[in-house]
Amino acid sequence: xxxxxxxxxxxxxxxxxxxxxxxxxxxxxxxxxxxxxxxxxxxxxxxxxxxxxxxxxxxxxxxxxxxxxxxxxxxxxxxxxxxxxxxxxxxxxxxxxxxxxxxxxxxxxxxxxxxxxxxxxxxxxxxxxxxxxxxxxxxxxxxxxxxxxxxxxxxxxxxxxxxxxxxxxxxxxxxxxxxxxxxxxxxxxxxxxxxxxxxxxxxxxxxxxxxxxxxxxxxxxxxxxxxxxxxxxxxxxxxxxxxxxxxxxxxxxxxxxxxxxxxxxxxxxxxxxx
Amino acid sequence: xxxxxxxxxxxxxxxxxxxxxxxxxxxxxxxxxxxxxxxxxxxxxxxxxxxxxxxxxxxxxxxxxxxxxxxxxxxxxxxxxxxxxxxxxxxxxxxxxxxxxxxxxxxxxxxxxxxxxxxxxxxxxxxxxxxxxxxxxxxxxxxxxxxxxxxxxxxxxxxxxxxxxxxxxxxxxxxxxxxxxxxxxxxxxxxxxxxxxxxxxxxxxxxxxxxxxxxxxxxxxxxxxxxxxxxxxxxxxxxxxxxxxxxxxxxxxxxxxxxxxxxxxxxxxxxxxxxxxxxxxxxxxxxxxxxxxxxxxxxxxxxxxxxxxxxxxxxxxxxxxxxxxxxxxxxxx
Numbered sequence: 001x002x003x004x005x006x007x008x009x010x011x012x013x014x015x016x017x018x019x020x021x022x023x024x025x026x027x028x029x030x031x032x033x034x035x036x037x038x039x040x041x042x043x044x045x046x047x048x049x050x051x052x053x054x055x056x057x058x059x060x061x062x063x064x065x066x067x068x069x070x071x072x073x074x075x076x077x078x079x080x081x082x083x084x085x086x087x088x089x090x091x092x093x094x095x096x097x098x099x100x101x102x103x104x105x106x107x108x109x110x111x112x113x114x115x116x117x118x119x120x121x122x123x124x125x126x127x128x129x130x131x132x133x134x135x136x137x138x139x140x141x142x143x144x145x146x147x148x149x150x151x152x153x154x155x156x157x158x159x160x161x162x163x164x165x166x167x168x169x170x171x172x173x174x175x176x177x178x179x180x181x182x183x184x185x186x187x188x189x190x191x192x193x194x195x196x197x198x199x200x201x202x203x204x205x206x207x208x209x210x211x212x213x214x215x216x217x218x219x220x221x222x223x224x225x226x227x228x229x230x231x232x233x234x235x236x237x238x239x240x241x242x243x244x245x246x247x248x249x250x251x252x253x254x255x256x257x258x259x260x261x262x263x264x265x266x267x268x269x270x271x272x273x274x
Numbered sequence: 275x276x277x278x279x280x281x282x283x284x285x286x287x288x289x290x291x292x293x294x295x296x297x298x299x300x301x302x303x304x305x306x307x308x309x310x311x312x313x314x315x316x317x318x319x320x321x322x323x324x325x326x327x328x329x330x331x332x333x334x335x336x337x338x339x340x341x342x343x344x345x346x347x348x349x350x351x352x353x354x355x356x357x358x359x360x361x362x363x364x365x366x367x368x369x370x371x372x373x374x375x376x377x378x379x380x381x382x383x384x385x386x387x388x389x390x391x392x393x394x395x396x397x398x399x400x401x402x403x404x405x406x407x408x409x410x411x412x413x414x415x416x417x418x419x420x421x422x423x424x425x426x427x428x429x430x431x432x433x434x435x436x437x438x439x440x441x442x443x444x445x446x447x448x449x450x451x452x453x454x455x456x457x458x459x460x461x462x463x464x465x466x467x468x469x470x471x472x473x474x475x476x477x478x479x480x481x482x483x484x485x486x487x488x489x490x491x492x493x494x495x496x497x498x499x500x501x502x503x504x505x506x507x508x509x510x511x512x513x514x515x516x517x518x519x520x521x522x523x524x525x526x527x528x529x530x531x532x533x534x535x536x537x538x539x540x541x542x543x544x545x546x547x548x549x550x551x552x553x554x555x556x557x558x559x560x561x562x563x564x565x566x567x568x569x570x571x572x573x574x575x576x577x578x579x580x581x582x583x584x585x586x587x588x589x590x591x592x593x594x595x596x597x598x599x600x601x602x603x604x605x606x607x
Contacts (some may be wrong), residue, residue: 096508098529111514154514
């Protein structure tokens with residue numbers, strides 16, 4: 001759709017800090033001086049060991065958490081709370097199980113005053129986009145985990161957000177479904193031209209999906225290294241298996257893995273030293 | 275294949291599973307300790323009820339005291355003891371003395387009526403009634419009180435419970451009241467309520483309102499607390515306002531627990547009501563059994579007990595049916 005750079009979708013994060021007060025303990029620095037900017041249409045993946053603040057960062061971007069210091073702006077205006085211009089996809093779908101698939105997808109437009117009848121064509125179109133045409137009347141709990149995540153993606157897209165935030169969206173899926181869904185995420189990203197920020201635990205997924213990758217480190221949570229990656233763009237025209245078996249991919253994967261491995265070792269040492 | 279026969283078989287053999295998983299259960303080698311392999315066998319359940327009825331019938335009808343014997347023994351008892359008290363030991367003695375009476379024949383219509391007498395009493399109660407009211411009228415009187423009290427309890431309890439799950443101020447405000455009143459059995463309020471409102475409908479409905487209120491508050495509150503945060507987050511990210519989050523996400527999410535609370539309240543109200551009617555009432559099932567006991571009409575008492583039990587089971591069944599209709603998504607979130 002929109003290929004021209006839309007400056008209102010530019011994300012800017014500067015000197016972000018987040019400190020959690022712990023009762024009867026030292027405060028935990030979940031984020032320390034995190035700064036970056038993300039142009040419209042990029043797909044940023046966040047990777048790192050647990051406790052590195054990647055989910056905290058995503059929650060700040062979504063507006064669910066207010067940072068203790070620093071600023072976040074989208075298209076120049078500061079983020080102060082959740083908004084429909086920032087769509088969310090959660091690990092477990094967070095679908096509304098009391099609604100049918102179609103009503104889940106039209107939830108956003110309906111909250112903004114649109115009649116169910118009016119949103120019908122949009123729902124059908126989105127269902128087709130995520131490969132679930134004809135499933136509009138199903139109950140969400142009748143669907144498999146992968147299908148539920150497809151509904152979650154469609155529900156998020158229904159509001160036409162400027163940016164899509166994904167919190168380990170494929171983390172609960174089995175390996176085969178996960179690979180298929182990675183393809184779908186790439187496809188949606190390419191076809192909609194949306195900015196996407198995706199948190200993942202999987203190195204392979206972070207490399208495959210991200211055209212930019214931040215490897216984050218814990219204590220305090222920070223961006224340890226940033227990578228510009230070619231794989232997401234190649235991935236659109238190449239088969240995922242072929243791409244993931246290519247020497248370039250494997251080389252990058254080992255590099256990132258050893259970086260994370262090192263961090264994990266340090267954490268273990270840190271904990272043993274207590 | 276005859277599906278009817280298959281279904282009949284699976285009903286009789288008691289398996290809740292259909293063909294495939296039933297086969298899987300049949301092939302299990304470890305069943306002792308596997309809860310899912312324990313199913314209900316309808317035939318055995320029917321047999322257990324029948325055995326109980328037969329024991330009842332045998333003890334009261336077949337081997338029960340001959341007609342008129344109890345009266346005879348009672349009369350003898352009165353002449354023997356000047357206070358005229360009817361004592362079980364005297365009856366036993368009289369029975370021992372009588373060659374026509376065996377020692378085991380101790381049940382009589384004064385202690386436990388036979389099933390036949392109970393059936394006769396059902397007929398009598400539904401046509402002639404007890405104290406100007408038929409059995410149906412007594413049942414309806416009790417049921418009406420329960421439903422009105424429960425409805426009021428739901429109408430007041432659910433909003434308070436939701437508020438307590440949503441606001442720290444309201445939680446702090448209501449917490450001591452709820453926690454303070456909840457452990458008090460509702461029946462403890464009966465003396466006060468009778469002084470305030472008399473023995474009429476108001477005191478009983480108020481009592482049932484209190485019985486249901488605390489359960490409904492706690493059910494609604496825990497319903498709110500069980501809402502997955504990610505669903506609330508998702509709704510806000512989709513542009514929902516606070517009132518929309520309340521009505522479109524929190525309320526449907528809390529509905530299963532609210533309905534469970536209604537079911538529990540219904541059971542508690544039913545039990546409380548019967549006890550309250552025993553204390554003070556002029557109609558209702560509790561009144562009927564208490565009044566009948568005073569007149570030594572044990573057949574009426576037993577009819578009352580059975581109707582109370584059957585109504586309790588029926589109310590629970592209706593609630594279960596409502597749950598499957600209203601919240602098919604229960605436990606599937």
